[in-house]
Amino acid sequence: MTDTRPVRDSEQLDWEKLAAYLRRALNLDGEMRVSQFPGGHSNLTYDLAFGDFELVLRRPPFGPVPPRAHDMAREYRVLAAVHPHFPLAPQPYLLCEDASVIGSVFYVMERRRGIVVRNEESFDEALRRNISANMIDTLAQLHAIDVAAHGLDALGKPAGFVARQIRGWTERWHGSKTSDVPDMEWLARWLEERIPPDPPRATLVHGDFKLDNVMLASDDPSRLVGVFDWEMSAIGDPLVDLGILLCYWVHAPMSDVTRNPGWFTRDEILARYPGDVSNVALYEVFAVFKLAVVIQQIYARFARGQTDDPRFAQMGERVVDLARIAKTLTEAA
Incomplete structure (x- = not known):
């Protein structure tokens, strides 16, 4: 069962520019496949795949945001500081503060797989x-x-x-x-x-x-x-x-x-x-x-x-x- 879905029409990004940026910054090859994590109600989270290598992109929602909210640079730095001491926090790979790439600051981190319980479960x-x-x-x-x-x-x-x-x-x-x-x-x-x-x-x-x-x-x-x-x-x-x-x-x-x-x-x-x-x-x-x-x-x-x-x-x-x-x-x- 997949935990992602096609990207909502209103939350599309410039995928060609993003793919080119990530290929250069992370030394990646191949075409980039994109899907979106449906959970969450504020920041936007996407699954990006280059062949078998997957990473997760986080960016703020579209439109004006409250001051100090949706601070992707801070979240990246928190993960970078916390991950070595609390491995359950994902490892961040890259922070991009150049808004010309996708229209906002964003970062990418490791992809983890497992079960996220939201609306239902069948546990004993x-x-x-x-x-x-x-x-x-x-x-x-x-x-x-x-x-x-x-x-x-x-x-x-x-x-x-x-x-x-x-x-x-x-x-x-x-x-x-x-x-x-x-x-x-x-x-x-x-x-x-x-x-x-x-x-x-x-x-x-x-x-x-x-x-x-x-x-x-x-x-x-x-x-x-x-x-x-x-x-x-x-x-x-x-x-x-x-x-x-x-x-x-x-x-x-x-x-x-x-x-x-x-x-x-x-x-x-x-x-x-x-x-x-x-x-x-x-x-x-x-x-x-x-x-x-x-x-x-x-x-x-x-x-x-x-x-x-x-x-x-x-x-x-x-x-x-x-x-x-x-x-x-x-x-x-």
Whole structure:
């Protein structure tokens, strides 16, 4: 079964120019075959093949993007720094900052193969439990990396990280909203009033750690073989990652997969994670708020005619639902 599809008409690139560039830069031969990964809702991801050699291209979406968002150069540099110490992060091959090649900055990285769980799976309960446990253990391994010893502290400024996150995503909400959503304004104020202190130890933060951003081995799906989408990674508070995982897993899943028997519950996730999770409820609220802003940014691109992807047409309603979910979660925080 293939994990790619033909490229959407509205997301075609100058393939001839790109192929010529990659042949020169990476010493490749032959014709270039192109397909597109259908998952994801923001950055565009393509599969490129020269004979048996495959690589993955990542570029920003078409049209104007929010400041500091979709930073492909930063994502490339994060992967280059992290891959040697966390091999589940793909190895990047090349960064191109010459927008004349395909119209934007882009990078290419290694292609990995395996299973990405999105809308359905047919695992038994025991395998679901094993995958759940290995997901949490992988996140803990990422957070256990000695940032200073490996020179990764250059990837971010941990002091005030959560405060910058809350204020930054509030700014993105105001910059992308297409209608008033009172619950979002209420949540922004609620979060601003409850900014937590910096953690005792800052860690590498993935920023979007969830089930469909990991790849499972085809021959043993309990084993992870890849962790993708490092665009929002930073050095900061590890509970941000845990909140995001719980957001997608428990509170606002994009599908019903993790509601099937065997997948860990919220309590089981928190029990497995080796750290102080006493204040995690605040981070869950922030994660759902952040997801609402991400969805709003995507919907705004659709509403402004910057994409014709039909998946985005109803996302405005999703923002309202997420704001309601996040507001309900504040009662536990």
